[in-house]
Amino acid sequence: MNRPEVICHMVSTIDGKIVGQSFAEEGLRPYLEFYVQTKQKFETQATVYGASTAKEIFVGKDMEAFARPSQITDDPDYICGQHAPYFVVAIDPLGEIPWKSGKPDGRPGLEDARIIVITSSQASKEYLRKLCKMLDSSQWPLET
Structure with a gap:
């Protein structure tokens, strides 16, 4: 049986949150873009x-x-x-x-x-x- 491959790929703030107002901060944009690019490479x-x-x-x-x-x-x-x-x-x-x-x-x-x-x-x-x-x-x- 073929089993799915599970990859835990996450981005979070220092306090562990993965959503919220802090993700709208301008300084976080390059990191979020890097996250998206990395995710796309996995072809999930x-x-x-x-x-x-x-x-x-x-x-x-x-x-x-x-x-x-x-x-x-x-x-x-x-x-x-x-x-x-x-x-x-x-x-x-x-x-x-x-x-x-x-x-x-x-x-x-x-x-x-x-x-x-x-x-x-x-x-x-x-x-x-x-x-x-x-x-x-x-x-x-x-x-x-």
Whole structure:
């Protein structure tokens, strides 16, 4: 079986943050450009973000999280959408990111990417239904 190659390639401020106002500072621009150039050399097929970072980048840090429901799910995995040239993976175990669309809005260069959301059994059925409505529903459900 072919296994994916995982490379941890990160940029952060001295306090460990990977998003935020400090990334808009002019003096950081050459380092961010170097980061992007290095990333492009890897010819990656995906980028992975944790829930807090994905929320801040794609929907705004001030957006209210998806409401926590009373019911959790044990539904099977679902695959949605088409093949894409690039994927944005969001680790969202609690199902809290209030996505606006099935595209990673707010990040130039990712217009053709598809979002993959990895949740846990703590994500609600309501949240999964919201994802289903947001994404291309013609492929749902496909058990893996």
